């Protein structure tokens with residue numbers, strides 16, 4: 001049996017960590033949504049488990065997504081995680097090889113060089129030792145980047161690293177110390193016993209020149225063990241809890257679990273998986289264009305973890321989803337925010353008794369629902385009507401006289417119960433019409449119809465619908481040759497995954513210019529209804545910055561497909577801002593005014609109506 | 611007391627001494643733009659709820675400023691939070707957050 005008193009801190013840390021982790025894992029699994037456990041049971045023996053393993057390798061060890069964000073930052077994460085992982089694996093293999101026994105004391109591989117001071121290494125052991133030295137070097141290089149980054153924040157990509165709590169600082173200090181201490185301890189032992197490899201041996205020999213290593217080495221081993229023990233005990237109380245949790249998260253996500261309408265054990269796992277990498281800070285326009293450096297998701301999750309979350313902070317977020325798109329852990333951040341708002345929901349009397357009784361309003365094939373905001377941009381609704389007529393569609397303008405809100409704004413503010421009343425009202429009204437398709441001009445309504453209305457009806461945003469009309473040759477916009485740049489509305493793009501349809505529409509008649517931050521990375525127009533408490537000046541700053549950014553594409557027109565985006569951008573843009581419905585309608589009008597073109601376009605009939 | 615020949619209509623009287631300004635203070639503290647209102651009524655003109663019922667965000671603002679808060683909870687719950695008022699407000703007031711904070715203030719006193 002190998003033993004020395006200094007193994008105790010490490011061993012104690014290991015046991016405490018295991019117990020705490022088991023306790024937490026079980027608690028989270030109990031808190032899962034009903035049905036989730038069944039889902040896991042049915043998926044656990046499928047290919048999805050292998051996929052999860054692959055993802056764990058790529059994300060938790062290699063940190064592919066962080067690499068994509070920034071190479072140095074990715075290297076830092078990879079060398080620490082993957083290097084450490086390999087140290088454990090090879091350490092285990094080395095002891096297996098050396099003793100020929102499967103089971104050794106849990107601390108034996110960690111302190112292998114202390115227990116086995118045999119200088120006469122042969123064959124495989126030389127290779128093992130060299131590999132271990134190399135891996136140690138790899139981890140140390142990651143630590144160097146981490147330390148540099150702490151003192152020179154700009155160095156590894158992100159402009160702002162996150163502020164840390166006391167527990168985090170302690171864990172961080174322990175983490176930084178572990179590997180330098182390991183180097184010292186192993187080198188010291190190598191210095192007098194000669195069991196080192198290409199790094200530890202020369203370093204040990206060097207120290208041996210002026211230090212009494214025989215006596216000193218035990219001190220280093222003690223310190224190494226203490227730092228390991230301290231780190232492991234601090235894991236459950238610091239951000240490093242994300243390491244064991246993320247692995248669990250990846251499995252559960254691959255087994256099709258997600259955060260739905262309620263905060264469940266899975267949501268808790270998501271929160272705990274945040275590594276505080278800080279990538280969400282720089283993507284957040286409230287920080288890059290506004291002056292808000294406190295409400296980003298990383299702080300929001302941290303405050304929640306430490307039970308210090310304030311409603312003002314929870315409310316202050318555009319729910320634009322830029323952070324969700326960038327988060328390397330893949331946490332559904334916007335949903336997290338909504339669910340915390342839901343917890344703060346008001347207990348007030350129900351106020352929607354005034355909603356009119358649903359009455360049949362005439363049959364139609366297609367229902368057009370403009371949405372509240374579109375009523376403030378009559379250009380959009382007029383254009384849509386023009387297009388419906390041109391395409392000879394039997395349509396019904398459901399909210400011609402004004403809308404009952406789709407309910408999503410209330411839901412975004414966490415008032416789910418109140419929102420349900422509005423949803424139910426509109427839903428009945430839509431179903432009564434007997435239409436097979438509903439088209440809306442507002443991405444907020446669109447997302448709401450798709451996700452909350454549960455209707456047996458096709459739900460289309462007008463950008464999809466226009467694309468369909470063009471493809472079916474119901475309308476034929478005339479090429480204008482104008483250059484346009486497209487602004488992706490948050491709720492339509494990141495929110496609903498509609499990126500290509502509006503671009504296809506534009507490509508039919510205009511020259512579409514690319515811009516660097518588009519699609520998943522598109523900026524938010526700043527007008528978002530998701531943020532209740534942003535100060536007006538900051539909202540304006542974001543609106544302005546986004547408008548100016550779009551102008552850098554030097555297109556003749558900025559196109560978008562959301563009334564709110566249009567309004568937000570138009571205030572600050574010198575380039576005209578148009579909804580794609582307006583552009584399509586205008587290109588039809590051109591045909592009407594130039595009958596000569598008609599022969600080429602076979603749209604005679606259609607244009608008469610226009 | 612001298613009779614000047616005038617009388618006070620109870621309904622038009624603003625009773626500064628006895629009115630409740632706590633909500634007004636709470637909202638102004640949490641959403642300072644609340645104080646910028648000039649009572650132009652654009653919000654009410656465009657309001658989605660006002661089209662269907664006697665809801666009136668301008669009036670609510672005014673009454674809160676005056677400390678007249680009877681029936682406020684029922685009234686404010688009529689808002690759909692659609693945000694039209696915010697887009698038309700010429701003063702750039704964060705109207706939705708005003709409404710949110712009125713609700714929060716009411717919620718807090720109910721909780722007490």
Ligand code: SF4
Nearest residue numbers: 274276277278280327
């Ligand atoms: S939320 Fe995601 S992006 Fe933000 S710090 Fe956490 S892991 Fe990184």
Ligand code: SF4
Nearest residue numbers: 284317318320321323
């Ligand atoms: S959703 Fe948008 S505004 Fe909110 S934290 Fe993420 S990036 Fe910032």
Ligand code: SF4
Nearest residue numbers: 657689690692693695
């Ligand atoms: S947010 Fe409320 S007050 Fe404002 S327009 Fe909509 S329903 Fe009316």
Ligand code: SF4
Nearest residue numbers: 647648650651653699
């Ligand atoms: S639109 Fe703005 S300034 Fe005018 S009454 Fe409404 S809140 Fe006040």
